[in-house]
């Protein structure tokens with residue numbers, strides 16, 4: 616096998632080696648069936664068992680209460696930017712939704728939400744280039760709104776909510792795409808949470824929704840069947856041919872999380888990785904410039920800049936030559952970004968730290 620890089624890509628992200636090996640091993644013959652997992656019907660008992668086991672594993676690892684329903688849906692994370700209002704806006708007659716603007720994907724969610732709802736941005740950190748999570752004025756939590764939307768981890772700018780806002784009776788909706796299963800979260804704080812699968816759950820193109828059951832049955836009657844949360848929950852994700860490969864990989868990812876000690880073990884590892892990396896970058900303050908303010912920094916996406924674009928290009932190229940892959944920041948944001956999701960081992964972060972120290976000596 617060729618040498619595998621330490622892959623800091625923001626997504627689709629690296630997967631754990633045991634998961635990749637298992638896919639390889641059973642690629643031609645899933646479960647002794649003499650066929651690949653992508654060559655079997657989604658409606659036969661063997662596949663349904665896999666799908667329902669995946670749902671159960673996710674419920675168990677998230678410790679989701681019984682009144683929350685789980686469904687897998689086509690279309691990834693950003694599809695939910697439209698589906699959230701289309702499914703929830705009719706909860707209240709004002710058809711109003713509140714949003715917190717914390718970065719690129721939050722901004723996109725707001726733009727998409729505005730097509731289907733009267734949107735009010737109640738807090739934003741845009742004025743400081745999204746380097747923090749803004750405080751919410753409790754008076755802004757309009758009870759006439761159908762929900763409040765937040766992006767719990769901001770993948771592009773590298774900030775993360777430590778705790779989630781108390782919203783009273785207002786359903787909290789969370790985009791957890793880039794942090795699901797990276798730390799324990801109290802699901803009961805949310806009315807609905809969703810995540811594209813391509814970070815900690817495997818394959819791009821699908822998302823998972825976890826929704827409190829009393830919020831269902833409010834979808835627009837014009838909603839296509841496949842985009843209707845209520846229908847999907849009723850059909851247990853089988854409203855049409857589900858993405859069978861993505862479900863299979865999600866199943867293996869969940870089993871890997873469980874075998875590794877569960878979400879608390881993921882959190883401990885993630886905290887250690889982030890602590891070490893932020894500490895090293897902070898130690899070379901005049902050379903590396905961390906973007907996010909202390910107390911707001913993401914444990915998943917570490918963002919920083921160097922003094923010139925040329926130095927940043929050299930950092931990315933020299934890192935690549937040493938097997939540290941995909942450290943370039945988002946094209947709309949620039950700089951450097953190290954995405955260190957669940958599958959990034961501590962050794963990968965240590966390798967990046969060693970490289971970053973050497974780079975200072977070489978160019979400082």
Ligand SMILES: Cc1ncc(COP(=O)(O)O)c(C=O)c1O
Nearest residue numbers: 691692693694720770792793811
């Ligand atoms: C917070 C967040 N939301 C949504 C998305 C987009 O998801 P998708 O590309 O699956 O639509 C991403 C992708 O990186 C993300 O980080």
